[in-house]
Amino acid sequence: MDTVLNILLWAVIGALPGFYVFFVKLYDTRLGVLIGAVLGVLVGVVGTSIGLIASPISAIATIFGLLVVGLLLLPQSAYPDDQKDNQQRRLITAVIGFVLLLFLIVGLTSILPADFPISPGLITIAVIVLFLIYVVPRGDFDNQQSNAQRISNLAYALTLPTVLIVTGIVIFPVIWNVIFSLRDISVGDLRDVELFDLREITLDNFEAQGGFRFDAVPCEMDDSGTCILDEDGNITYVNPRRYFDDYRGYRETGAIDIGDTHYAIGVRNPEFYPMLIRTFMYTLVSSVLAIFFGLVAALVVREAFPGRAIFRGFLLFPYIAPVISVAFIWQVLLRQNGFVNGLLGTNTQFLSGNDTFLGVALPLVMVILFQTWRYFPFAFLFLLARIQAIPDDIYEAAKVDGATPIQRLLYVTLPQLRGVFGTLFLLRFIWTFNKFDDVYLLTGPIEQTKVIPVQIFESLFTEGNVGEASAVAVVMAGILAVTLLIYFRYFLVDEA
Amino acid sequence: MASMTQTNQTQKVWTREEIESLAGRIIKWILIVFFAVITVFPFYWMLNLSLRPEQDVLTNPTKLFPSGEDISNTLHPVGCWLRYGTDDPEENPAVPADCTNVFSRSSYTIVLVQQGFPPFIGNSVLLALLTVSLTLLLAIPAAYAITRLTYQGRNAMSWGILLIYMFPAIVLAIPLFVVFTRTGLAGSLEGLVIVYLSGTLPVALYMLRSYFVTIPPDLEEAALIDGCTYASTIWRITIPLATPAIASVALYTFMIAWNEFLYAFLFLFTQRDRWTLPLGLQQLNDQEVPVTALMAGSLIISIPIIVIFFFFERFLTRGLTAGAVKG
Incomplete structure (x- = not known):
């Protein structure tokens, strides 16, 4: 054969x-x-x-x-x-x-x-x-x-x-x-392995990261085969932890009774699913904030004021500077005896430590702020170009009809920008989702800010596990593809 | 007449229009200050910290300006370095007493002399220039073909390339790392240039294409009819007409190659003599160098890109918006 x-x-x-x-x-x-x-x-x-x-x-x-x-x-x-x-x-x-x-x-x-x-x-x-x-x-x-x-x-x-x-x-x-x-x-x-060898393929790498079990756990039985009851008359179940240990390092995360059956939930890597959710959340929030600040900046620059040309140049600084140097300056500004703590009179560990802000780990909040700061100029450029292309007569007409500045912003400018918002969000989402160096250079590979690309890098270099790193990369590409499909199908505003 | 007296009698009534535009003007200036501070302050802080002694930085984290003495203390060793190349009188007898053993006192000489940054600068410049010239060399003919010549698969090609641009760098990193290790391209600048090209070519192509379509093809057609070859038409007509777009592609490509960290780290890590500036700076962090030197290094690698950008801002801005540039 x-x-x-x-x-x-x-x-x-x-x-x-x-x-x-x-x-x-x-x-x-x-x-x-x-x-x-x-x-x-x-x-x-x-x-x-x-x-x-x-x-x-x-x-x-x-x-x-x-x-x-x-x-x-x-x-x-x-x-x-x-x-x-x-x-x-x-x-x-x-x-x-x-x-x-x-x-x-x-x-x-x-x-x-x-x-x-x-x-x-x-x-x-x-x-x-x-x-x-x-x-x-x-x-x-x-x-x-x-x-x-x-x-x-x-x-x-x-x-x-x-x-x-x-x-x-x-x-x-x-x-x-x-x-x-x-x-x-x-x-x-890597030096000796046959690159196209498909003889020993296995799904182990995927299981090692995303492995998930939802098993009915048997009760502890006495010699006659009936379930042992405890003092309150409840059935005693096999300890799920011991039960899952038999399945190649699964760890128990919880148990639930459905009907007469006792189910226990086990995962291989308890950090995997939180990491996916964290990546998603951070991507979403950073993208939206970057677009928001880009919009504000574009509205400010829309009309001429003294020094506008130089101001426009300043606005792009965060975007054009090398990520490594801006990551360093953020680290220095945010360290324990740094400028921000000195200004606030506090002693907070912004980029490490276990403090939270609105329930989100503080280092992750900082990463989100960093991404917002670094990429709002990108949104700014796009939005400014679109805002400047809106013909003046629309504003004149709105003014004649008695629209105030706020109304002109809400009912004239913003609707004109819908298409750009759609494209911008798409681009920012993809690129933030894929971003490795910003996060890694700002906080290092700490648990609070571990997002998918950082996890891939860690698997590859710290653990040296090429198989698992590739598996996470495949999962990441898959998630991105599904998200984009949903976005194109249901959310994208149809305008150039 | 009656209406005039009325206006004079009653106090001026503010309309909603006036209130809102006044408030708008105030908010606008607040925002201008806000944005100016958040964009410029971090870079000013690099300069500030790099000029002060480390002890001062640690004890006065909020001190806004370096003293004149700090500045001259920091710059003096740099002057010594430029004049004599060393701070050791045994190497160069011309080194005067005030230049002897001063390099460890200035953040800039720590980075430039003791940590050996100049070769990294050379590598970064070489890498960036190679990337820029190869990108232009390959992208200009391709953009010409995509906009000016009709052939099957034209649209598929231009959209396919753009789609590929969306691909996560980290997903490509593992296999590329493996292939490069196997083929011996790891640790070589030529290999890194090829990887950078895969990122810069799609943008370049997209930016050039959106510019080429705005140039009427009449001139090129006339040249072709008069017997010019395609090569000389591109060289004599298309390129001169598209200079602004080409300049912005060059700038943007330079920026990518100059700033790039991940692939440089993956492919050059084992070869210290080939390190680029971002890689050298990142590795500096792992050693026991004072934070002031880190700031000096950060400033050294930021300044060229900021200066170039300030001179050519107009080009870059137009190019960035035209090409939906990655970041």
């Missing part, structure tokens, strides 16, 4: 580059898949079993290399005459090609000896350049093609580097992230 699976796996692995390579040059994908699959089985199964090829990755590199070399050796007459309608193909080709190219690079660097004189970075760049020359069909520009086709080829050539870099740096890591999240990998394994 294993052998069959192995052959199938290698056939698929080989078919992919086969499909791709033939797509580019011959447009005969069926033949490509067939040849690729055969090559895959030959190189993958035979090559690795007789020890000719060291690892699956070098096998993939070999397959790809053989296909490319084979095609280059093909005589010109083998190429089809009919090459019309190939723009989309080229686009897809470029993307798949880059993914395969990275396979090749990783394979290449893993088979190179450690003391190879040329650095892998240089090889990577060289391979990318060669690839560009190979894929971008330069010759096509002078062929007897239609004008539209020449233009479209030119357009692909001009955009290709950008598309390749952006998709290569994003799509590929995303795939890997999912693979890592399904495997038990720690930082120490």
